[in-house]
Amino acid sequence: MARKKKISPFTVLNYALFVLIGIIMVYPFWYVVMYSFSDPSRSDLSSLYLWPEGFTLSAYAYAFSKKILLTGFLNSVFLTVVGTAVNMALSVMLAYPLSREKLPGKRFFSAFVIFPMLFSGGMIPTYLVIKQYGLLDSLWSLIGYMAVNVYNLLILTKFFKSIPESLIEAAKIDGCGDVMTLIQIVLPLSKASLATIALFYAVQHWNEFLYSTIYINTDSKWPLQVVLRNIIDMVANDLNNSGAVTMNPENFKMATIVITVIPIICVYPFLQKYFTKGVMMGSVKG
Amino acid sequence: MAAGVKTVRGAAPNRTLWKTIKGYKALYLLMVPGLLYFILFRYVPMFGLVIAFKDYDIFKGIWESEWVGLQNFRDLIDSPDFWNVMKNTLVISFVKILIGFPIPILLAILLNEIRHVRFKKVIQTCIYLPHFLSWVVISGIMLNLFSPVFGLAGTFFRTFGLEPVNIMAQKGTIFWVVIFSDIWKEAGWSTIVFLAALTQVDMNLYEAAKMDGANKIQQMIHITIPAISSIIIVMLILRIGKIMNAGFEQILVLQNPVTRESIDIFDTYVYREGLQMGSYSFAATVDTFKSVIALILVTSANKISKLFGEEGLV
Numbered sequence: 001m002a003r004k005k006k007i008s009p010f011t012v013l014n015y016a017l018f019v020l021i022g023i024i025m026v027y028p029f030w031y032v033v034m035y036s037f038s039d040p041s042r043s044d045l046s047s048l049y050l051w052p053e054g055f056t057l058s059a060y061a062y063a064f065s066k067k068i069l070l071t072g073f074l075n076s077v078f079l080t081v082v083g084t085a086v087n088m089a090l091s092v093m094l095a096y097p098l099s100r101e102k103l104p105g106k107r108f109f110s111a112f113v114i115f116p117m118l119f120s121g122g123m124i125p126t127y128l129v130i131k132q133y134g135l136l137d138s139l140w141s142l143i144g145y146m147a148v149n150v151y152n153l154l155i156l157t158k159f160f161k162s163i164p165e166s167l168i169e170a171a172k173i174d175g176c177g178d179v180m181t182l183i184q185i186v187l188p189l190s191k192a193s194l195a196t197i198a199l200f201y202a203v204q205h206w207n208e209f210l211y212s213t214i215y216i217n218t219d220s221k222w223p224l225q226v227v228l229r230n231i232i233d234m235v236a237n238d239l240n241n242s243g244a245v246t247m248n249p250e251n252f253k254m255a256t257i258v259i260t261v262i263p264i265i266c267v268y269p270f271l272q273k274y275f276t277k278g279v280m281m282g283s284v285k286g
Numbered sequence: 287m288a289a290g291v292k293t294v295r296g297a298a299p300n301r302t303l304w305k306t307i308k309g310y311k312a313l314y315l316l317m318v319p320g321l322l323y324f325i326l327f328r329y330v331p332m333f334g335l336v337i338a339f340k341d342y343d344i345f346k347g348i349w350e351s352e353w354v355g356l357q358n359f360r361d362l363i364d365s366p367d368f369w370n371v372m373k374n375t376l377v378i379s380f381v382k383i384l385i386g387f388p389i390p391i392l393l394a395i396l397l398n399e400i401r402h403v404r405f406k407k408v409i410q411t412c413i414y415l416p417h418f419l420s421w422v423v424i425s426g427i428m429l430n431l432f433s434p435v436f437g438l439a440g441t442f443f444r445t446f447g448l449e450p451v452n453i454m455a456q457k458g459t460i461f462w463v464v465i466f467s468d469i470w471k472e473a474g475w476s477t478i479v480f481l482a483a484l485t486q487v488d489m490n491l492y493e494a495a496k497m498d499g500a501n502k503i504q505q506m507i508h509i510t511i512p513a514i515s516s517i518i519i520v521m522l523i524l525r526i527g528k529i530m531n532a533g534f535e536q537i538l539v540l541q542n543p544v545t546r547e548s549i550d551i552f553d554t555y556v557y558r559e560g561l562q563m564g565s566y567s568f569a570a571t572v573d574t575f576k577s578v579i580a581l582i583l584v585t586s587a588n589k590i591s592k593l594f595g596e597e598g599l600v
Contacts, residue, residue, distance in 0.1 A: 010502045011399075014396055015400065015402075018396070018397065018400065018405075018409045021412075022409050022412040022413070024470070025412045025413050025416060025470070025474060026415065028427050028431060031427070031430075032427055032430070035430065049438075090319055090320045090323060091320070093316045093319060093320055094316075094317055094320030096313070096316065097310075097313040097314070097317045098317075100310075100313060103310055103313055104303070104310065105307075109317065109321075112324065113320075116324065116328040118584050118585060119332065119580075119581045120331070120332070120577060121328075121330075121331025121332040121334050121335050121577075122331070122556070122573035122574065122576070123553070123556050123560065123561070123569075123573060124334075124337070124560045124570040124573055125331040125332070125333075125334025125335050125337065125348070125573075126327070126331040126334070127561060128334055128342075128348055128566065129326075129327075129330050129331045129334050129348075133326070144323075144326075147323045147327070148320060148324070178310070178312040179312050179316065182316075203418055207419070208420075209421065209422050209535060210534065210538070213538075214561060225420055225423075226422075228422050228426065229539065232425065232429065250430060250436055253430065254426075257426045257427065260420075260422075260423055261423055264418050264419065268418065271418065272410075272411060272414065275414075
């Protein structure tokens, strides 16, 4: 009995290792936050370690005075809200029929939605096609192109399949049509899964950068990620020119990063509650 | 609808089949918007790949441009850039797997040994976080941290009396920056699958091993790893199936004109040649080449993983 209480060197090392790993994962964010609040006039910010040097909100005031950041934020909010709504509508409407074993042609439709996971037209033909649709330089190109994520669709289908057939049959006997069954029986039973998928979609929209750079040219239509990317680049160029900028560009950059990340941090606790389940609902069996 | 016919059991007369289908009318109608999406945004671009066999003319469009046969593919083989991006894509993917694949397994096994529930939760919160941040954000953080002028890296070099170098702007070091930043971002997240597999391991085995005097390391080697070996193999196969994707977004934001050549991969090359330079046909040819190889790899990976009794990702 007494031996059980003894803490082995392995346990000590293991805890120490994870403390170290935890610090490596989180410190960069703390560093950015610290930097963004530090006083830009102190020239020696390279000595930042644990606590801001001075404290000022000037980097944030400067950031919010930039019109492009504001439009970027609003564009990203629009994309995330409307995009996720479209995602959920289309995914539910596709996943439910695909989850019905008896649907004639089910195997064909499943193959039809899975094949694009294996093979795609690629960047160039997709770009040219979106151009032909007249969607280039419009936020709708992103909402359209990202309307269904096959992986999320499959997770949702799997979940709908796990709903007992007897419940659905019972609803049918009570005279519920397929659509009513979906709305009144299936959806209320799937709240947690729907929340998981919606969060995945929302984060995907918020973080989306690649397609925005490809499809959107006008800077007033840029989502926040593209704006941030350009601030990072522009700042680098400014530094090469001279010290003529009124704001220390690095502080401005760090404040922009914090603004970009805050919505993710806000939903992170909810995400964390659901994502393990979400990942395991996916096809990989544990 | 031809495939629909096959799934109905027995040789039902056509009228009955029609009746069955009509019974599902509402479900078919529900699928229409989603299927339309797949046709418009996924299947039509596949046909757009024909421009790999054409000389794309902006004014004539995809369908009217002139056919050039395999000319684009000949240009491809003659292009030194092509062989460079091919080499980079394979090497970056390979090293990412070689170093990045075992780390989450090790982390999961070690994390599984931690009995303090609160501590474990806090650590999980920390290590999953980077997965949810975009590469743009991460590159912004890295550019500052690793800057020899104002970043921590500069301080680090000066403390040890070394000449500060910018590891993100040098040909020799950018490769490792790509590898390790990817591990930093995804290693924690990748533990989830293995952690879940570990909860299935029979605890009695450990008790028995303890009786026989096995220490922690021996228990890991002889019980834990064999118990999760099938999931390890499946994850590895699926990862290898995606070897043609070496990390488009990551490399796009991390490369600069100096480091470009040493980390240029298929996707960044296609992006630059096609969308920035306007050589649509040539870029699409490179993409076709990549897609076909990826298709072969992914389908084989799924076939093989099914042999191990696990479902693939698709």
